[in-house]
Amino acid sequence: MAINLKELAKKEELFTPGHRLCAGCGTAVLMRQVMLAVEGPVVISMATSCPFVSTATYPYTSWKVPWIHSAFENAPATISGVEAAYKALRKKGKVTQDIKFISMAGDGGTYDIGFQALSGAIERGHRFLHICYNNEAYMNTGIQRSGATPLGAHTTTSPAGKLIPGKREFRKDLTAIIAAHDAPYVAQTTPFHWRDLMTKVQKALAVDGPSFINVLTSCHRGWRSDIKNDMQILRLAVDTCYWPLYEVENGKWKLNYKVRNKLPVIEWIKPQGRFAHLLKEENQPIVAKIQQKIDENWEKLLAKCSAD
Amino acid sequence: MARLAALTGNNAAAEAIRQIKPDVFAAYPITPQTELAEEVAQFVADGILDTEYIPVESEHSSMSVCIGASLAGARAMTATASCGLAYMWELLPTTASLRSPVVMVVVNRAFNAPLNIHCSHDDSMGARDSGWVQLYSENAQEMYDNLIQAVKIAEDETIRLPVMVCMDGFIISHAVERLLLLEDEKVKNFLGEFKPVHSLLEVNNPVTIGACALPDYYTEHKKQHSEALRRSLDKIMEVANEYAKISGRSYSLFESYQLADAEYGIVIVNSAAGVTRTVVDKLRKEGVKAGLLKIRVYRPFPAAQIVQALKNLKVVAVLERTDSFGGVGSPVFTDISAAFMEAQTKEKPLMVNYIYGLGGRDVGLKDIGKVYANLQVINQKGKIEKSFAYLQARE
Numbered sequence: 001m002a003i004n005l006k007e008l009a010k011k012e013e014l015f016t017p018g019h020r021l022c023a024g025c026g027t028a029v030l031m032r033q034v035m036l037a038v039e040g041p042v043v044i045s046m047a048t049s050c051p052f053v054s055t056a057t058y059p060y061t062s063w064k065v066p067w068i069h070s071a072f073e074n075a076p077a078t079i080s081g082v083e084a085a086y087k088a089l090r091k092k093g094k095v096t097q098d099i100k101f102i103s104m105a106g107d108g109g110t111y112d113i114g115f116q117a118l119s120g121a122i123e124r125g126h127r128f129l130h131i132c133y134n135n136e137a138y139m140n141t142g143i144q145r146s147g148a149t150p151l152g153a154h155t156t157t158s159p160a161g162k163l164i165p166g167k168r169e170f171r172k173d174l175t176a177i178i179a180a181h182d183a184p185y186v187a188q189t190t191p192f193h194w195r196d197l198m199t200k201v202q203k204a205l206a207v208d209g210p211s212f213i214n215v216l217t218s219c220h221r222g223w224r225s226d227i228k229n230d231m232q233i234l235r236l237a238v239d240t241c242y243w244p245l246y247e248v249e250n251g252k253w254k255l256n257y258k259v260r261n262k263l264p265v266i267e268w269i270k271p272q273g274r275f276a277h278l279l280k281e282e283n284q285p286i287v288a289k290i291q292q293k294i295d296e297n298w299e300k301l302l303a304k305c306s307a308d
Numbered sequence: 309m310a311r312l313a314a315l316t317g318n319n320a321a322a323e324a325i326r327q328i329k330p331d332v333f334a335a336y337p338i339t340p341q342t343e344l345a346e347e348v349a350q351f352v353a354d355g356i357l358d359t360e361y362i363p364v365e366s367e368h369s370s371m372s373v374c375i376g377a378s379l380a381g382a383r384a385m386t387a388t389a390s391c392g393l394a395y396m397w398e399l400l401p402t403t404a405s406l407r408s409p410v411v412m413v414v415v416n417r418a419f420n421a422p423l424n425i426h427c428s429h430d431d432s433m434g435a436r437d438s439g440w441v442q443l444y445s446e447n448a449q450e451m452y453d454n455l456i457q458a459v460k461i462a463e464d465e466t467i468r469l470p471v472m473v474c475m476d477g478f479i480i481s482h483a484v485e486r487l488l489l490l491e492d493e494k495v496k497n498f499l500g501e502f503k504p505v506h507s508l509l510e511v512n513n514p515v516t517i518g519a520c521a522l523p524d525y526y527t528e529h530k531k532q533h534s535e536a537l538r539r540s541l542d543k544i545m546e547v548a549n550e551y552a553k554i555s556g557r558s559y560s561l562f563e564s565y566q567l568a569d570a571e572y573g574i575v576i577v578n579s580a581a582g583v584t585r586t587v588v589d590k591l592r593k594e595g596v597k598a599g600l601l602k603i604r605v606y607r608p609f610p611a612a613q614i615v616q617a618l619k620n621l622k623v624v625a626v627l628e629r630t631d632s633f634g635g636v637g638s639p640v641f642t643d644i645s646a647a648f649m650e651a652q653t654k655e656k657p658l659m660v661n662y663i664y665g666l667g668g669r670d671v672g673l674k675d676i677g678k679v680y681a682n683l684q685v686i687n688q689k690g691k692i693e694k695s696f697a698y699l700q701a702r703e
Contacts, residue, residue: 081376120365
């Protein structure tokens with residue numbers, strides 16, 4: 001189980017190169033990390049998204065594991081069907097191997113249009129891991145707002161205009177919402193924290209029930225960031241406490257990385273063009289509002305983690 | 309020995325499902341299908357049926373579960389009605405083009421608005437172009453027989469397409485009828501086991517299913533699907549003939565009743581065929597050459613066979629429990645009209661299209677009697693004055 005670079009270098013890549021994701025795509029990085037973390041047979045169900053259209057364009061595929069896509073909002077429902085088939089056929093002796101199940105979707109397919117299917121599949125207790133590659137907007141269709149888009153961000157459907165300075169609402173706290181389903185394992189992470197991410201994938205796949213990992217990942221097209229800074233930006237998300245690394249294991253909240261030198265949120269905002277308008281003088285109250293929310297949430301999280 | 313039973317349409321479908329033994333059954337309750345979803349759940353709870361019963365949170369998920377299960381090599385079934393079918397609509401063409409042999413009971417119910425829980429054929433007729441095989445059932449016996457045959461058609465390696473089996477909401481789903489059931493063992497032997505061509509659970513032979521196909525390949529995927537649906541017509545008959553051997557009940561693509569020498573015909577779908585048959589008998593006694601064509605297989609559409617069956621009639625009325633708003637006529641009328649155009653027969657009947665029985669409005673002997681009377685008037689005049697009308701409607 002230990003994540004060791006030397007050992008990882010020897011592992012077969014189940015998510016293979018040659019796909020059509022953008023150079024520098026954060027999601028491509030996390031896909032590779034997830035597939036390197038997986039041990040043993042796995043079946044994947046993926047929602048319509050950038051990685052879908054870019055990794056499985058007929059007659060090519062980047063996947064060396066069984067893989068299915070059928071629609072945008074139903075990746076968890078589809079994998080629950082595969083898992084149900086597994087249970088039925090295993091009982092009848094038609095399948096003998098231990099197989100793990102993963103559904104994957106972006107923030108659209110998880111926070112918004114896919115939320116119902118995810119909530120239902122978790123409540124029904126299927127044994128599967130849902131991974132959200134969360135780049136905080138609908139990037140596949142050209143940067144539209146989602147329920148994961150943060151306050152103030154410019155997207156094409158929450159544009160920063162002369163009157164309105166970007167998205168007017170806070171994002172929803174989906175990780176906590178899924179934790180409230182009492183799934184045995186819930187966590188959030190980023191691909192910059194690769195060891196954390198891979199450990200979490202292994203922990204999630206080991207539980208006997210549903211699990212969920214919310215991965216904040218970069219999209220330089222949508223974030224209007226410089227590719228070479230993207231991993232550092234993800235690091236800043238954690239160091240500003242905008243995206244704390246934590247897990248909820250059987251109801252027990254645990255902080256995986258205690259930020260000792262908490263940076264102001266402006267450090268996370270500055271390198272991203274989607275927030276450029278927030279640097280203007282008149283928009284400082286918005287930055288203050290974001291900072292206040294982060295501070296409150298961080299205190300709440302610390303309380304949850306120490307209470308347990 | 310076959311078992312004589314008194315069951316509702318929903319009971320009959322549940323009984324067929326018990327004997328079909330799906331590996332996975334996923335359903336969301338909706339009137340008038342609810343009793344069927346409940347009954348299957350009870351079978352599982354009582355240990356009578358060994359099935360993974362997935363009580364999904366919506367119909368969108370019931371079909372998604374069936375897609376996943378079916379492509380993982382399981383026999384997967386579901387049931388729905390009306391708004392439920394509409395809610396899973398996105399996945400209907402997906403299921404079919406993924407060549408996922410899911411079998412679904414559709415208990416026909418009207419679409420909103422106004423909300424109505426009773427029978428219209430809006431739901432399944434609206435889904436006619438989704439690439440599924442569609443079988444229609446006049447009564448509980450036919451629902452039972454069609455459902456068993458549907459599984460064999462769907463899972464055939466040369467077909468691999470989903471099948472919808474429809475019956476009228478309440479009129480059939482909730483009315484108790486006498487019917488004959490097969491022995492469990494006979495159904496088991498008739499169906500055999502589902503043998504998928506590929507399976508998501510064959511982890512040593514991984515497949516990518518549901519890839520994205522751009523303009524360079526999309527057309528070929530659709531063409532293969534289209535061809536499979538067309539050739540399923542022969543398979544449907546082959547399965548019907550095999551089924552006749554074990555059940556003693558013969559099915560065809562459609563039922564022709566007193567049609568061979570008929571002058572006046574009604575084409576109808578599902579339960580109202582019963583009352584129409586009674587009117588045909590009455591008219592025949594009076595010397596009127598009335599006949600009936602009852603659709604069983606609507607997709608693929610048996611165009612050539614229907615043309616053959618209708619071409620020598622004088623006047624035909626296509627009666628439908630749904631409207632194709634703003635279209636030439638309702639779905640079956642449009643298909644039969646196109647079939648005559650395609651066949652280019654010299655002989656063809658005059659044809660009218662009447663909408664009846666919407667939202668469960670009862671259709672009686674008088675209503676059908678009036679239609680046959682109209683057809684005789686049209687024949688006397690030699691022309692159609694009004695080819696499309698709502699029967700039984702207040703003006």
